[in-house]
Amino acid sequence: xxxxxxxxxxxxxxxxxxxxxxxxxxxxxxxxxxxxxxxxxxxxxxxxxxxxxxxxxxxxxxxxxxxxxxxxxxxxxxxxxxxxxxxxxxxxxxxxxxxxxxxxxxxxxxxxxxxxxxxxxxxxxxxxxxxxxxxxxxxxxxxxxxxxxxxxxxxxxxxxxxxxxxxxxxxxxxxxxxxxxxxxxxxxx
Numbered sequence: 759x760x761x762x763x764x765x766x767x768x769x770x771x772x773x774x775x776x777x778x779x780x781x782x783x784x785x786x787x788x789x790x791x792x793x794x795x796x797x798x799x800x801x802x803x804x805x806x807x808x809x810x811x812x813x814x815x816x817x818x819x820x821x822x823x824x825x826x827x828x829x830x831x832x833x834x835x836x837x838x839x840x841x842x843x844x845x846x847x848x849x850x851x852x853x854x855x856x857x858x859x860x861x862x863x864x865x866x867x868x869x870x871x872x873x874x875x876x877x878x879x880x881x882x883x884x885x886x887x888x889x890x891x892x893x894x895x896x897x898x899x900x901x902x903x904x905x906x907x908x909x910x911x912x913x914x915x916x917x918x919x920x921x922x923x924x925x926x927x928x929x930x931x932x933x934x935x936x937x938x939x940x941x942x943x944x945x946x947x
Contacts, residue, residue, distance in 0.1 A: 759771075759828050759829070759830070759832075759833075761835055763835050763853065765809055765810070766807050766808065766809055766814075766853065766854055767807070767808040767809075767811075768805065768806070768807050768808075768835060768840065768853070769805070769806040769807075769808070770803065770804070770805050770806075770828050770832070770833055770840075770842065771785075771803070771804050771806070771828060772801075772802065772803055772804075772827055772828045773785055773802045773803070773804045773818060774802060776802045776804070776818055776820070778790070778792050778799075778820065785804060785806075785816070785818075786816075787804060787816045787817055787818040788815055788816050788817065788856075789815075789816070789817035789818075789856055789857075790817070790818055790820075791817060791818065791819045791820070791849070791858065791861075792818065792819070792820035793820075793822075798822070799820035799821060799822055800821065800822055800823065800824060800825040800845060801819075801820070801821050801823075801824075801825050801826045801827075801844050801845040802818060802819070802820045803818070803819050803826070803828060803832075803842060803844050804816065804817065804818040804819070805817050805819075805840060805842065805851065805856055807853065807854045807856065809854070814854055815854050815855055815856045816856070817851065817856040819842070819844045819849055820844075821844045821845030821846070821847055822845065823845040823846040823847075823866075823867060823868065824845055824846055824865075824867045824868025824884060825845070825868070826843055826844060826845055826868060826869065826870070829871075831870075831871035831872055831873060831882075832871070832872065833872065834872055834874060834879065835853070837892070838852065838853045839851065839852060839853060839859060839892075840853055840856075841872060841879065841892075843869045843870075843871070843872050843881075845868060845869070846863050846864065846865050846866060846867055846868055846869055846883075847861055847862060847863050847864070847869070848861065848862060848864060848869060848872070848881070848890075848894065849861040850892075850894065860893065860894050862894045864881050864883055864886075864888050864890070864896075865881070865883025865884050865885050865886055865888070866883075866884075866885055867883070867884040867885060868883065868884045869881050869882070869883050869884075870882045870883065870884065870906070870907075870914075871915065873915070873917060875889060875917065875936060876936065877891075877892070878890060878891050878892065878897060879891075879892070880915070880917065880922070882906060882914060882915045883906065884905050884906060884907065885901060885905060885906070886899045886900060886901045886906075887899065887900045887901075887906065887915065887922070887924060887934075889936075889938060897938070898937065898938030899938070900924075900932075900934060900938055900940070902924060902926040902930060902932055903926055903928060903930050903945075904926040904927035904928045904930070905926065905927045906924065906926060906927075907927055908925050908926065908927060908929060909927065910929055912925040912929060913925065914926070920935070920936065921933050921934065921935060921936075921941065922934040922935075922936070928946055929946040930943075930944065930945050930946050931943075931944040931946075932944070
């Protein structure tokens with residue numbers, strides 16, 4: 759994914775083949791945010807920042823919980839920061855240095871999507887939906903009867919007409935207001 763921001767070109771990639779401390783990696787990064795342990799990383803996401811075509815900073819983040827990919831809702835850029843989902847954590851990095859401002863675990867397993875909601879963010883996790891501030895503080899969280907993955911192809915989270923529409927694994931439907939209050943609970947018939 760490539761994004762233009764101010765006078766920077768920001769590339770966010772899924773570097774699945776990256777191996778910690780290997781000289782054979784396709785990409786070398788200036789900053790490596792990976793814990794060394796006996797587990798293999800399930801998610802390896804990198805951010806590369808260029809200015810006028812010249813790389814000025816790069817970082818890779820590796821995490822070991824649920825696997826995530828790079829897509830339209832895997833990161834948000836504003837206020838000289840990038841918030842990026844990696845596994846069950848969110849990292850907030852400074853632009854252009856890519857220094858960590860904060861990183862925090864939200865869902866126990868995986869965070870699928872990150873949405874802008876007013877001045878905050880809405881996180882679509884596997885077990886819970888979270889509204890958080892830009893500083894990583896949880897405003898509210900909501901869990902349904904089952905996980906927030908729908909095998910029937912329904913969109914699990916939609917923001918529409920000042921409400922949040924949710925569909926869980928069993929196709930139960932929920933409607934929340936922006937304050938996390940349950941407005942409707944519609945069990946699958």
